[in-house]
Amino acid sequence: MRAVRIDEFGGPEVLVPVEVPDPVAGPGEVLVRVAAAGVNRADALIRKGVYHRAGRPPLIPGVEAAGVVAAVGEGVTGLEVGQRVMALDGVNAPGFYAELAVVPATRVTVLPHDVGLTEAATLPVAWLSAWYCLRHLARVTKEDTVVVKAAASGVGSAAVQIAAEAGARVIALAGSAEKAAWAGEFGAQVTIDTSAHPDDAEVEEVLRLTDGRGADLVLDTVGGGAFARSLRQVGHGGRVVALANVALEPSTVDTRDFYPRNVHIHGFQITDLMEHGYDPRPDLQALLAGVAQRRFVVPVDSTFPLSDAAAAHARLESRAVLGKVVLTG
Numbered sequence: 001m002r003a004v005r006i007d008e009f010g011g012p013e014v015l016v017p018v019e020v021p022d023p024v025a026g027p028g029e030v031l032v033r034v035a036a037a038g039v040n041r042a043d044a045l046i047r048k049g050v051y052h053r054a055g056r057p058p059l060i061p062g063v064e065a066a067g068v069v070a071a072v073g074e075g076v077t078g079l080e081v082g083q084r085v086m087a088l089d090g091v092n093a094p095g096f097y098a099e100l101a102v103v104p105a106t107r108v109t110v111l112p113h114d115v116g117l118t119e120a121a122t123l124p125v126a127w128l129s130a131w132y133c134l135r136h137l138a139r140v141t142k143e144d145t146v147v148v149k150a151a152a153s154g155v156g157s158a159a160v161q162i163a164a165e166a167g168a169r170v171i172a173l174a175g176s177a178e179k180a181a182w183a184g185e186f187g188a189q190v191t192i193d194t195s196a197h198p199d200d201a202e203v204e205e206v207l208r209l210t211d212g213r214g215a216d217l218v219l220d221t222v223g224g225g226a227f228a229r230s231l232r233q234v235g236h237g238g239r240v241v242a243l244a245n246v247a248l249e250p251s252t253v254d255t256r257d258f259y260p261r262n263v264h265i266h267g268f269q270i271t272d273l274m275e276h277g278y279d280p281r282p283d284l285q286a287l288l289a290g291v292a293q294r295r296f297v298v299p300v301d302s303t304f305p306l307s308d309a310a311a312a313h314a315r316l317e318s319r320a321v322l323g324k325v326v327l328t329g
């Protein structure tokens, strides 16, 4: 089969198409013919050798995909050859930047007929993470004012919709006027262009928009200085969920910025959760139902052929992406 493999860490050019032997489904496993694979920021960090959970090359990246079941291993029940499915797997498993991939049956979810393969391929990481953080960790309600950082990103555009669907008032932050306006169309009441509100001005704008009280919830995928600002953007009893550090820098935090207001800080990491027993399938079913009923719109920024994974990564890292980048065929 064709796959895209990293033989050494580096820039997008190290994503090289290669021929490798077809994988075979063992007991409890499913062989998926990949139709679409989500491209994630973690893939780019793995490629560069800076991801905290990454193994060493050679590596076939890709942790999420949708496709068709090509074979089922011994002992697998409830899944059949020919079914349309989506799959989510661990970071160092042979990945989905390939024509075929073997995945544990417990990481496979059957798709409803009215959800497309390209949109399904974007759900297991960005959408599931936004869902878990907002619904399970922060328990978003219609009483909440929710700040979503990097709201035009894969996680951000999902989070805006999930929070809006819960009835919350959403303040969407993004790094340009165009990105902020785009993210706002998914149900945010207010948008902030962070390029026009740098540093403390970002905090002041959120406080102004909440009559000085601060937000109830901040979803922070940016990290670094943005995380320090998140702590100052929530009010009494507020929740801050940190799930990434795109900034790739430490945060300098003054504890006086959050303990006096009884602020809760949550961390989230999907792979770690699954390694500790979390079964993502019920939450993925809920997301699929939302997409099938068109309560959620899956924004796909761009698609690239598998052989052009390098261009897909260059696009992802351009910081111009609106929604998700996907590899197809």
Ligand SMILES: NC(=O)c1ccc[n+]([C@@H]2O[C@H](COP(=O)([O-])OP(=O)(O)OC[C@H]3O[C@@H](n4cnc5c(N)ncnc54)[C@H](OP(=O)(O)O)[C@@H]3O)[C@@H](O)[C@H]2O)c1
Binding pocket: 040, 041, 042, 125, 126, 129, 150, 151, 152, 153, 154, 155, 156, 173, 174, 175, 176, 179, 194, 221, 222, 243, 244, 245, 246, 247, 248, 268, 269, 270, 271, 316, 319, 320, 321, 323
């Ligand atoms: N913990 C988990 O389990 C988990 C799960 C899913 C995703 N994640 C992580 O969440 C983060 C966001 O994922 P995503 O798919 O939404 O990413 P993405 O689509 O690549 O978007 C990242 C966004 O972050 C913003 N940003 C702020 N500072 C940046 C910087 N220094 N360099 C680059 N971008 C910067 C940019 O938006 P603006 O220009 O609008 O600021 C950019 O568009 C990633 O780090 C990803 O690995 C974690």
